[in-house]
Amino acid sequence: MAVYTEVSFAQASELLSGLGLGTLRDMQGCPGGIENTNYFVTTERDGVPHGYVLTLFERLDFDQLPFYLRLMEHLALRCIPVPRPHANARGELVFRMQGKPASVVDRLRGSAAMRPGSRHCAQVGVTLARMHLAGHDFPLYQPHLRGLPWCIDTAEVVRGHLDAEQATLLDAEIALQRQTLPAYAALPRGPIHADLFRDNVLFADAGVEGNPEGGPDGDLATGPVLSGVFDFYFAGIDTWLFDLAVTLNDWCVDPQTGAEDPVLSAVLIDAYDAVRPLEAAERELLVPMLRAGALRFWLSRLWDWYLPRDAKLLRAHDPRHFERVLRHRAARKGPSR
Template sequence: MAVFTPVALDEVNAWLCQHYNLGTATDIKGISSGIENSNFFLTTNKDGQTTEYVLTLFERLSREQLPYYLELMGHLAQKGIPVPAPARDKTEQIIGILNGKPATIVSKLSGSSRLSPNADHCAAVGAMLAKMHLAGQDFKLSQPNLRSLNWWQATIPLVKQHLNAAQNSLIDSELADQTAFFASKDYQALPAGPSHCDLFRDNVLFDSSSGKDQLGGFFDFYFAGNDKWLFDVAVTVNDWCIDLGTGVLDQARYDGLVNAYQSVRPFEKTEIASWNLMLRAAALRFWVSRLWDYYLPREAEMLTPHDPKHFERILIQRRDVISCISSV
């Protein structure tokens, strides 16, 4: 989340007055984390009651693409999964136009991110991720993960000029392996459905108001898509269960997340067999996207691109060290 398109308080108030029944905006504050959309904490007052929301202006996604993400969040929220619920306007729409960009308002979850998680945090995330996958099975809309194989194949040629010989060899080799993997019968047989596809530490909140860390919810679904559930787990493991300096998996956090996930939805045999290739696929996806953001940046207020070398290290680790999972 960043700020590419500024929004002033009087601008958002005029928009709210015309389209919503949420009251008057009393404060709007840009959110600095993330790199895709313009995001703001929005505070409103209606009949003396203060409510906090998140306002998002979409910079890359079209208005036609947005219903999938927003309706998925609404579907999951109705199923009891702790995710932001989109606010509907006076005509029951969940997408509007603000300052020339598609825009939406969603509820603000409680809590804060745990950027140094322990095994218990990872277990909570793993169990809720499995519940989210099952809750999304009857979601009516379908859209592929837009940052999957086709996007890697189109984007890698754009960044290769910025890589050295060893990096080019690595990225070419991994793309060839993943192209073959995606074409395989094993890959086609993997269970799939709506997936978050970006469940990093900063996209999950924990609430400690009760005196104990409790999962507050998952947010930022704007990379979501119908994909293999195993890919969603691999993306999550590659962030939550590693040493950030080296990319090496932390066994206690890894076991906590994977075992908790399987306590809700046990892995199938094809998933167990495909696990290491999927960990590599998840690493490649984010190496490519970080290379793209780093070398082909867009101008934005408060934007700091992530270091692409982080996921290069993770990919090398996953290629060098075979990680296993077992059925429960």
């Protein structure tokens, strides 16, 4: 969500008006991410304000984007709380702005839970499982672009920035993933989010407008309710277990040490399993997938840390966090379930 490409108020206003979304009243660049240019925009229709997110895609191209946006549309129609993309009169969801592909989606209510508890993790587990099941009949195909082939290629790009101990860790993990690949390829699969971190999930107060159903347990009386999942721009077709592992590696680890929180891990896995029961083969491969998820984000953060792109509001993430997560995952047998 760094701002790489400047968009003028007039340019944004023309696009939003053409989509029938009202008159632009406010526009703010969004710091905090590293892949795309995002603006929070507010329009007015019939005296009522409406919030949207305008995104310009810095790495993805026009051919790739329909998969992500149609997936979000598909999930929204199945009552998964994701941002709904807005189409023009021709039904197109991808537009051209500053020579780059762009989209406009609804801005979701709520805020991120950066210090999640059991209630947060339970709702994330339920929502992830529901999302996997809802996507099983999605008709489009695109491979997960940051799977093992990407990891192998990126390892060579960043290797020169590693010390001997880090290089040894990297080689061992790449070797493990190569060995795991045949069994991994046989696991249940479909569209995955692939980046379901704490800052990509929103929670709102129970019972607020936009959350009439409450949380997964139906309790409207107390606690936060998951109100949205966003940033699908790493999505692709891959194993659902990898998606679960990526999620566990963020929601259920200590942000300072990278060590697993076994209580939160058990809560999230049990909540997921109650909606989509894990197969025996998935349980057997959970530990290698936890390591695969940590490896993928260690490599992407190394890449962005040592080979940064220019961006007005860029905040690159420290790669040492996922190095610590990976070392913990490699040293332990895995989570509590």
